[in-house]
Amino acid sequence: MNVIAPEPITADLSALAARFRQVLPPECVVTDTIARKPFETDAQTMHRQMPGIVVLPETVAQVSEVLRLCREFGVPVVPRGAGTGLSGGATPVPGGVLLAMTKFNRILDVDYANRVVVAQPGVTNLGITRAVEDDGFYYAPDPSSQIACTIGGNVAQNSGGVHCLKYGLTVNNILGVELVTMDGEVLRVGGKHLDPEGYDLLSIITGSEGLLGVITEVTVRILPKPETVRALLVSFDSIEAGGACVADVIASGIIPAGMEMMDRITIDAVEEYCAPGYPADAAAILICELDGPAAEVDYLIERVTAIATRNGAIGVRASQSEEERLLFWLGRKSAFPAAAKMKPDYYVLDGTIPRNKLAPVLARIGELSRASGLTIANVFHVGDGNLHPLILYDANVPGEMEAAEHLGHDILRLCVSVGGVLTGEHGVGTEKRDLMPEMFTDLDMQQQQRLKCAFDPGQHLNPGKVFPTLHRCAELGAMHVHKGKTAFPELPRF
Amino acid sequence: MTSAYKPTDEKELAELISWASAEARPLELVGSGTKRGLGCPVKINGRGIPAKVDLSGIAGVVFYEPEELVISVRPGTPLEQVNQMLAERNQMLAFEPLDWGWLLCGESKYGTIGGAISVGSSGPRRVKAGAARDFVLGAHAVNGRGECFKSGGRVVKNVTGYDLHKLMTGAYGTLGAFTEITLKVLPAPEKTYTLLIHGLKPERAVEALTAAANSPFEVSGLAHIPAPEAARSQVPYVGRADRAITAIRVEGHGVSVTHRMEELKKLVAPFGPLEELHSMNSRRFWSEVRDAWLLPPDHQVVWRVSVPPTNGAAIIAASGADSWLMDWAGGLIWLGYESAAAGQGARIRAAMTEGGHALLVRAPDAVRREEAVFQPQAEGLAKLSARVKAGFDPSGIFNPGRMGAVSLPGAA
Numbered sequence: 001m002n003v004i005a006p007e008p009i010t011a012d013l014s015a016l017a018a019r020f021r022q023v024l025p026p027e028c029v030v031t032d033t034i035a036r037k038p039f040e041t042d043a044q045t046m047h048r049q050m051p052g053i054v055v056l057p058e059t060v061a062q063v064s065e066v067l068r069l070c071r072e073f074g075v076p077v078v079p080r081g082a083g084t085g086l087s088g089g090a091t092p093v094p095g096g097v098l099l100a101m102t103k104f105n106r107i108l109d110v111d112y113a114n115r116v117v118v119a120q121p122g123v124t125n126l127g128i129t130r131a132v133e134d135d136g137f138y139y140a141p142d143p144s145s146q147i148a149c150t151i152g153g154n155v156a157q158n159s160g161g162v163h164c165l166k167y168g169l170t171v172n173n174i175l176g177v178e179l180v181t182m183d184g185e186v187l188r189v190g191g192k193h194l195d196p197e198g199y200d201l202l203s204i205i206t207g208s209e210g211l212l213g214v215i216t217e218v219t220v221r222i223l224p225k226p227e228t229v230r231a232l233l234v235s236f237d238s239i240e241a242g243g244a245c246v247a248d249v250i251a252s253g254i255i256p257a258g259m260e261m262m263d264r265i266t267i268d269a270v271e272e273y274c275a276p277g278y279p280a281d282a283a284a285i286l287i288c289e290l291d292g293p294a295a296e297v298d299y300l301i302e303r304v305t306a307i308a309t310r311n312g313a314i315g316v317r318a319s320q321s322e323e324e325r326l327l328f329w330l331g332r333k334s335a336f337p338a339a340a341k342m343k344p345d346y347y348v349l350d351g352t353i354p355r356n357k358l359a360p361v362l363a364r365i366g367e368l369s370r371a372s373g374l375t376i377a378n379v380f381h382v383g384d385g386n387l388h389p390l391i392l393y394d395a396n397v398p399g400e401m402e403a404a405e406h407l408g409h410d411i412l413r414l415c416v417s418v419g420g421v422l423t424g425e426h427g428v429g430t431e432k433r434d435l436m437p438e439m440f441t442d443l444d445m446q447q448q449q450r451l452k453c454a455f456d457p458g459q460h461l462n463p464g465k466v467f468p469t470l471h472r473c474a475e476l477g478a479m480h481v482h483k484g485k486t487a488f489p490e491l492p493r494f
Numbered sequence: 495m496t497s498a499y500k501p502t503d504e505k506e507l508a509e510l511i512s513w514a515s516a517e518a519r520p521l522e523l524v525g526s527g528t529k530r531g532l533g534c535p536v537k538i539n540g541r542g543i544p545a546k547v548d549l550s551g552i553a554g555v556v557f558y559e560p561e562e563l564v565i566s567v568r569p570g571t572p573l574e575q576v577n578q579m580l581a582e583r584n585q586m587l588a589f590e591p592l593d594w595g596w597l598l599c600g601e602s603k604y605g606t607i608g609g610a611i612s613v614g615s616s617g618p619r620r621v622k623a624g625a626a627r628d629f630v631l632g633a634h635a636v637n638g639r640g641e642c643f644k645s646g647g648r649v650v651k652n653v654t655g656y657d658l659h660k661l662m663t664g665a666y667g668t669l670g671a672f673t674e675i676t677l678k679v680l681p682a683p684e685k686t687y688t689l690l691i692h693g694l695k696p697e698r699a700v701e702a703l704t705a706a707a708n709s710p711f712e713v714s715g716l717a718h719i720p721a722p723e724a725a726r727s728q729v730p731y732v733g734r735a736d737r738a739i740t741a742i743r744v745e746g747h748g749v750s751v752t753h754r755m756e757e758l759k760k761l762v763a764p765f766g767p768l769e770e771l772h773s774m775n776s777r778r779f780w781s782e783v784r785d786a787w788l789l790p791p792d793h794q795v796v797w798r799v800s801v802p803p804t805n806g807a808a809i810i811a812a813s814g815a816d817s818w819l820m821d822w823a824g825g826l827i828w829l830g831y832e833s834a835a836a837g838q839g840a841r842i843r844a845a846m847t848e849g850g851h852a853l854l855v856r857a858p859d860a861v862r863r864e865e866a867v868f869q870p871q872a873e874g875l876a877k878l879s880a881r882v883k884a885g886f887d888p889s890g891i892f893n894p895g896r897m898g899a900v901s902l903p904g905a906a
Contacts (some may be wrong), residue, residue: 086519113704114802136710158653169651172628172659175635185874186848192621194825195800196664197851198900199879203627207653228709251561253584293757296750343496352649354562363604384651423652430652438765439654440644446638447643448656453877454906466655479515479639479888 011073013052015096016288019073020370028103030054039098042080043145044431046347046401051078051092058103060178060186062485067214067460068184076463077182078324079210081121081153084145084350087429089157089209089465099214099379101152107131113267114192116175117222121152121215128220137222139290140167143425144333148410152215158207160425162258162332165383166291167223169425170275171206178217182456204451209427210462211457220262226291229257231325234308235282235315239263242284243358245311246382249288249304250355256304257291259383260332263362266377266390267331273462276331286382287328291485292481335379336390343392347404351415352386352424359480364414365389370408374400386424387415413438428466434470445469450476498722500796502636504642504673509551511671518889520544523569523667525606529613530854531598533666534867537895537902544894549608549671556674560585562633564648564681569608569672576591576607580679587645588680590617597783597796608672614664615798615893617784618743621707621822629678633659635670638887648676661882667893667899669886683714683745685814688771688779689758690731692742694718696807696820699740701766701821701835704803705747709761711754715743715780723788723817729779731769732782738763743780786828789817793830795857797842800826801850812845816837836863843869868898880905881906 012030020029030036031053040048052075057063058085070077070130074098083090092098104120110131111117117128117139125146128139143149149159155177160169167173177192190202206214237241242261249256262270262285267278271293278285286308290300309318331338339346355362362378369391371377377390389411393404412422416438423432436445443469452459453473463470501507514521522536522544536544553570560583567576573591580586591610604610604683605829616625635658645658659676662669691702699718706713719732719739727733732741742756742762760767771779782788789796793816796845799809806824817830830839834857842852851869871879879900884890890903899905 100900106579111802113804115707115800136708160651160653164651168624169653171657172624177805181874181878186872187878188872189875191849192802193800193850194625194822195853196850197800198665198875198897199669199882200627201875201879201882203663204656204658207657223711224708247561250563253680253684280622293710293750293753294749295753299747352647352651353647354559354564356559356562359564381651385649386651393622419648419653420729421647421649421652423654424649425653427653428655436655439647443641443850444643444645444767445636445655446659447641447886448645451656451658451661451882453883454885477888487629 004350011075011137016069016073016075017053019069020053024057024062025204027199028056028058029244030056039080039100041081042085042088042090044086044091044429046405047088047091047430049092049094051098051479054097054098056100056103060180063180063214063216064184064186066099067180067182071182071460076460078462079156079214081156082124082148085111085153085157085348085427085429087427087431088428089422089429091430091459093464095119098144101214104216105150106249115220115222116192117220119151119218122150125132125149125151125154129185132222133225136225138221139222140173141170151218151220155206155215155426156208156210162260162381164381165259166257169408174202174206174218174220176219177202177205177215179213179215181213182458182460184295190219209429209466211452211466212461219296220375223481225381228297229289229291229325230297231319232288232301232308233317233328234286234288234313236284236286236312237282237314238460239284239362240359242286243314243355245286245308245313245381246465247355248307248311252303252307254300255302256288256383256447258289260287261285261380261382262332262335263378265375266335268378269342269377270331270334270337273341274330274334276327278331282314287332293376294421302343305409330378339377339390339392345393345395346399347391347393349387349389349391349408350423351412351420352384353415353418355382355385358382358385361414361494365411368407368410370468372403374407376403385420405436409435429482430465434468446471446476447475453477497887498548500548500551502551503855504552504636507671507673508636508642511636511638513837514891515638515889518891520891520894521547523549523671523819524891525609526550526572528599528603528605529594529609532594533896534689534898535859536893537863545673550606551902552627552673555579561733564676564696566648566674566676567607568674569606571607572611573607579666583684584682585679587629588619588623589629590784591615591626592617593785596787600791611663611672611675612667618717618780621716622712622714623680630659630663631676631678632676633662633672634674635662635672637670638889638891642673646676650678666896667896669885669892671892677750679901685748685751686743686745686773686776687751688715688776689742689753689755689762690742690769690771692735692767692769693737693763693804694740696810698765699738699820700803700807702762703742704757705761707823709758711758712742712746713742714740717741717783717820718820720818723819726788726790727779727782729771729775731771731775732779741779742754743776767898772775775839775895783821784820786819788819788892789828791831793817794833795831795838795861796855797829797852798826798855799829799842799846799850799852801846802848805846805848805850809842809845813842819899825861839865866898876900877906
């Protein structure tokens with residue numbers, strides 16, 4: 001990966017660190033090499049960079065000061081939560097500042113009457129649910145890293161999870177944020193109300209991958225816990241049959257809480273890893289989770305069972321207890337660690353495709369896998385077409401990591417070519433940055449970058465992420481028109 | 495007479511906008527024009543009367559794949575046509591776009607899908623299903639430079655690039671002109687029932703609605719109508735009740751609706767006498783709530799106020815309004831005044847102690863020009879919004895002033 005930064009960094013980092021120490025407690029400014037080491041990567045570990053300085057502010061005023069100083073010194077800043085991101089969004093810029101928000105770890109307000117929680121950005125995703133579950137509530141988006149990932153990181157990445165089909169992504173579940181812009185200004189967008197006032201900036205701050213501002217507070221919606229949750233474990237002798245079943249479920253007006261599928265390679269891997277008892281004869285298995293009032297769940301279990309049978313399911317089991325439901329999920333949730341047992345390294349992809357393209361896309365992924373000689377295990381959020389092919393490789397074998405990356409990019413191009421997208425929930429970051437032109441024209445990307453310029457005209461925040469080409473904001477803002485020389489000197493009449 | 499243009503495709507539209515941009519000629523983007531009365535009137539601003547660009551010619555369905563829960567339409571497509579098409583396949587736009595015609599034109603006029611998305615308003619189901627922008631998966635549009643761009647896609651799970659299409663939802667055509675909008679659709683409910691509680695005061699109604707909203711029974715409508723407005727209802731159980739009505743909507747599969755209605759009855763029985771509405775009456779009632787149809791049509795001034803639900807009853811009490819409706823369990827308040835008087839907006843906004851958005855929906859033109867139609871923003875946010883606008887439309891040609899000061903050229 002080539003590093004792109006707007007300007008070579010010429011600032012005196014030790015002078016900047018000294019200024020940081022005037023506004024932050026000394027232990028919150030990290031310049032020691034060993035102490036900076038843990039911050040050199042997020043969960044996309046293929047690429048590492050040492051940050052110049054790591055700062056761990058404790059107050060909003062300190063965040064504001066840090067950003068102001070970085071701007072004054074012309075030093076890029078990379079914001080970071082728990083570092084669980086999978087696309088390199090929190091990979092440091094060499095010689096830049098890494099701004100870790102982990103000390104913002106308090107829940108500020110639990111408001112049941114308005115069904116919201118106000119949290120600092122360093123609170124974990126699961127931490128929000130933990131704070132309200134005894135009173136019968138939960139926070140719906142559930143990325144698989146939910147035990148560790150932070151709500152601030154979730155907002156930056158617009159994180160998803162296994163229940164997006166019914167409950168949406170982060171953007172659909174938050175109502176407000178407090179944001180510090182690069183010039184140190186503290187802005188409040190949204191709140192506990194439902195209609196946006198003015199432009200819906202919350203919808204672009206969510207998923208902005210740390211390029212627009214630093215989130216210092218989040219207001220999330222919480223939901224009453226469903227009365228009942230049950231799951232079906234369905235096996236098929238082909239991926240096609242499984243895909244057809246999923247399409248039929250949705251076409252019949254049923255929106256399950258989650259629909260997850262995995263292929264034979266993954267089934268074998270998880271059986272060996274944790275023995276969830278998946279059928280030995282299946283080419284694919286489907287976990288279909290239904291939640292809601294007991295009467296509804298029982299009724300839908302019957303209907304989905306009938307649809308599965310009609311689509312040639314070779315086995316259907318409905319969970320009869322919470323233990324059994326969790327056992328169904330055990331294998332799915334262990335898919336990544338199980339894959340890690342098969343090869344020393346794996347590279348997880350995140351493309352989304354229209355559901356009806358599932359069978360041909362998986363067939364093509366199989367061909368690409370065979371041609372490259374690298375094994376691919378497929379697990380996917382089939383309900384919303386979000387694929388997570390796991391490319392297995394060994395970084396110690398020369399050339400294998402590059403081959404895995406190459407194969408991964410071919411698969412993402414395939415997703416885009418059938419009407420899908422590069423990333424369903426992991427973000428663009430550095431990983432998919434250079435693939436953006438597969439999906440967007442220069443004009444598409446320039447329009448996005450102009451938005452970036454509205455927030456951060458000096459482009460100090462997280463440079464080198466998301467966009468493959470850096471444009472100066474002045475260049476993007478220029479109007480190339482010459483009065484009298486336009487295509488329409490006369491009034492056009494349509 | 496003002497000029498009017500009617501481009502028939504993206505290319506013609508882009509050429510027109512390129513020209514207008516080069517000449518710095520302001521344009522007023524309209525679909526069928528049913529919501530021109532909403533928001534601020536476009537400003538003349540020393541550059542001549544904005545030329546009208548009629549987008550109703552860029553119409554039609556690009557694709558509709560019911561089993562994929564997705565439809566893609568051109569902006570000029572009539573909203574009723576979209577609703578009809580979806581209904582034929584037992585699907586719907588779950589955010590319940592309003593029929594703004596009742597409030598703004600005195601009769602039913604749904605307008606175009608482009609208009610519905612551009613004002614971005616959501617109906618009673620907002621509390622459960624989400625807002626208009628949550629259902630916009632992607633769009634093609636032309637910016638103020640005359641450049642065609644797209645964002646998003648046709649799949650629900652997508653975090654590739656910025657969601658410009660969501661930002662443009664509710665932007666009143668001040669950022670760009672849509673040429674295609676891709677929407678997520680959902681199955682229409684098999685059954686729609688409504689549980690009514692009679693005779694509650696607003697504070698007590700909010701308590702009942704909160705109890706229902708905080709229950710696991712997946713309610714999709716939470717409204718409270720005072721007695722005089724309830725009397726306007728065409729649903730007999732509501733119109734003849736002669737009392738305030740608190741309403742809880744339950745939608746979904748038949749067995750589930752029956753079960754949840756029984757559970758909810760137990761939950762709210764302590765609040766007052768109960769009644770049930772079934773499918774036809776339910777649908778009629780919720781469209782009356784959605785469109786604020788229950789407000790007296792001769793009340794000259796109407797406000798739509800979005801606040802934290804616990805703040806709703808206080809807004810009603812402080813507003814001095816002559817008529818009102820409560821939706822979203824207290825989170826949405828419609829206020830009506832028989833006639834315009836100084837200080838109405840200030841009174842409402844002073845009562846909004848926990849943030850929110852008060853939008854002036856209907857008023858005589860003089861009032862619309864003077865009053866802050868949109869909620870005034872803190873300076874930093876207003877300046878940022880103006881820079882965002884300039885990033886899409888640097889010459890400020892689209893609907894100048896339609897969203898107040900932030901949408902005027904030079905505000906950045």
